[in-house]
Amino acid sequence: MALILIPILLPLLVGLWFWSRPLLSGTWRGSPAWFGWSAVLLLLGAGAGYLVGSLAGASLDPEEACHRAGQTYDRAYRRAHFEEYTRWFPLHDKCHAGYDLVPVWVNPVLVVLPVLALLCLARAVGLTVKRLRTGGKGTS
Helix, strand or coil, X not given: CHHHHHHHXXXXXXXXXXXXXXXXXXXXXXXXXXXXXXXXXXXHHHHHHHHHHHCCCCCXXXXXXXXXXXXXXXXXXXXXXXXXXXXXXXXXXEEECCEECCCCCHHHHHHXXXXXXXXXXXXXXXXXXXXXXXXXXXXX
16 A cells, blocks of 8 residues: 555655645746746645545445445335436435435535636736846846
8 A cells, every 4th residue: 555655745845845836945936937836736625625525435236335435225205216326516425315425525625716716826926027028137
């Protein structure tokens, strides 16, 4: 397991280190690159959240996944709401009307993180335009 996690975590930790250095030095406010990389990290987080949500209760047998979660499986409910668990967004995989295998935090994360990424990209573009207009002299 450690052999699988090392190639994933090592680049993540190195990237996090380079991303956090401007935070520690206080230069992030005027750095278009920092906002650009923040947008990339936010989109990666949204992708990870989508992966967690889409694999919630990951089993070829939804009845088995519901029983593993300690819930009853309502076949009639799943048939009546077929389109609900086959959509791309919002993610749902309900065992019955009162229990969803997809964690509660997944769908809000899938909205908030891309919006924050868009705001970061807008700030990066704004800072770049400001630098180009001032001849690269302004950093704040």
